[in-house]
Amino acid sequence: MVINRTIGDNDNDNLRQNTYNDSCNYRLFADSAMFSNGTVRCSRYQLRVNKMKTETTNRKILDLMEKRTVKFRDGAVHLSKTSKLDGVKSWSLLAKKTCPGSKNASVCNGCYALGGFYNMPTVIQPRVENQKNWKLASWVDEMVAALKNERFFRWFDSGDIYKLELAEKILAVCERTPWVNHWIPTQSWDIEKFQPILRKIDALPNAVVRASAKHVDRPIDSFQNSSVVLSGPDKASELNVTICHSFNNAGKCGSCRACYDKTAKTIGYVQHGKTMAKHVNILLSTIKA
Ligand code: SF4
Secondary structure, three states, X not given: OOOOOOOOOOOOOOOOOOOOOOOEEEOOOHHHEEEEOOEEEEHHHOEEEOOOOOHHHHHXXXXXXXXXXXXXXXXXXXXXXXXXXXXXXXXXXXXXXOOHHHOOOHHHHHOHHHOHHHHOHHHHHHHHHHHHHOOOOOHHHHHHHHOOOOOEEEEOOOOOOOOHHHHHHHHHHHHHOOOOEEEEEEOHHHOHHHHHHHHHHHHOOOEEEEEEOOOOOOOOOOOOEEEEEEOOOOHHHHHOOXXXXXXXXXXXXXXXXXXXXXXXXXXXXXXXXXXXXXXXXXXXXXXXX
16 A cells, blocks of 8 residues: 655655655554654654644554555655764765775775675665665755755765766765765775866865775875775874774764864774774673673
């Protein structure tokens, strides 16, 4: 059973008014939705439908939730919130499939975005939608609207710049959101066709293109800003890079925003394997104590 119209057609809040004709299947789960003051929230898909007008509509939603499948018309933008970023939202694509720069990057063999929770349908689906939707004419407008309350924004928690047209649209979004500090990590920096546009984005005062080094412990200096994966914390001083302290902060950024800061030339991320070992050691020592 599906709803073939946009729910809350008369509402403007948080609803996209038929900006495109595509529609997708979403699953609503009773335990992830709330009814309060006429608000329905499906946290699993960051899908919100506010100010439900009528009891009839609410009844329909409840019926559909029991049947577990509902069809919504949604906007063209799916932002993610990862626990690491502590509230900073991101826009992502599927890893590897959209990472042309990964071909010569040994560091991508240990990519965190190819395993674990990144294989869940709830994580895959918005990335698949994003890959389709960025090509829409309305996408830049939608991104600008989606960022209206953000101060920091990370591009590509997974995936990368894989098309020139996408890079041009990212430039447009950054230009039109001067109140947002954009962090754009990329392995595509050494692909010639992307370089002029990446440098244009990087020239904006509110955007940092952070070129990701291809190999562990081998920083690069071809871009103003970069990052490198470190085999251990001690490598940071040896390589003269700013260490990312999330490895001893339960994997979270906390209040750090160094990656969005042009003055932090190269950030070193301690490799995840070591992080995990460290956490396990701490856990074991806690248990022993
Ligand atoms: S350097 Fe700071 S902002 Fe960047 S990932 Fe690490 S904790 Fe987060």
